Amino acid sequence: FTSTVPLTIGYNNRQVRPGAALKPSAVVSRPRVDIGGNDMRVLYTLMLVDPDAPSPSRPSLREYLHWMVADIPGTTGVSF
Template structure:
């Protein structure tokens, strides 16, 4: 059996919907409220109100990275017309440090899915040099692939968590969707 087939990023179709296959080369540690984020974890919106602490590994502070948090399932997994929605973007993060040492290009916007289970994907790219990555004009219909091509970025790490409405855990509930608040 091919090893990539059991990769959670493949199983969750993050590799396909958001990213092309890649080899992770830099450790990425993400903590929400002092709890380490495990790949594929289920987090409620109340647990992700504030931006997480993110540490980038590696052994060379001269290498710089860009971190993004995107939602490929916006506004709903069955109709992801806003794919990918950009929730956060930080560039110029030196290796061996954390996002607090980087430049926040797009301010953290907490995930608040209104319909279905959303995959919230963190992607870490190595960038060519300081000040070589710029914020997009809009958060919706963003594309990690396009940005990577535009700024010659290489994926070095990725992870994701699942998020849905506060009361949404414990199986799928089928209710007619109201058109209010859309």
């Protein structure tokens, strides 16, 4: 994954890195997402995908889409 704009995602003040394994108890609440672009005309889509659901040792579902948010403006700065 290569980000084209600064992107920060966190749960309960803990920053999430791409590829990080997260326990269900750590992601009960919605994440905070900060996008550091500068153009509100540019829209992004953010997805949370589990690449080996239900578990790495038994990935019978393969990729599982947990949630998706579309039409996120290219900035979430103070003017947003």
